Amino acid sequence: MRYVELIQREAEAVFGNKNKADTWLNQPNADLGDSTPLELAHNEAGYDQVKAELERLSHGFAC
Template identity: 70%
Template sequence: MNYVELIQRQAEQVFGNKEKADIWLTQPKIAFGGRTPLEVALTEAGYELVKAELEKLSHGFAC
């Protein structure tokens, strides 16, 4: 499994369904320098950044 697939699965868990996860994953974020979470998650370092943001969201912190 690659980093993007891992992030997609984690986002689905955080948002509760695929549609909401896809919306979050495909919208540019200030936290990622205007890039989308999917763009950032292509590398291991980027995957870790996106994973950390999803963990914040799962605990109620907005990003």
Template identity: 65%
Template sequence: MSYVELIQLQAEQVFGNKAKAEMWLNQPKNELGGSTPLEHAQYEIGYLQVRDALERISHGYSF
């Protein structure tokens, strides 16, 4: 499974459905240098950063 596929599954778990996850994953984020979480998650280091962001969101912090 690719990093992008893993991040999509994790986002669906955090946001509770695929539509909300896709919306978040496809919006550029200043915290990621202006790239979308999906673009950022293509490589391991970016995947880890997006995974950490999703973890913070699941605990009630904004990103």
């Protein structure tokens, strides 16, 4: 499975629905160098960054 598809599924699990996940995935994120999570998720290194951010969010840490 491609990294983008994986991160989309993980975001949906964290946010509870596709619309909220899509909004987060497509907005620039200061903690990700002002890139959108989807921009970064196209390779393993970016995927790992975005996944770590989703893990922080799932544990209640705001970004």
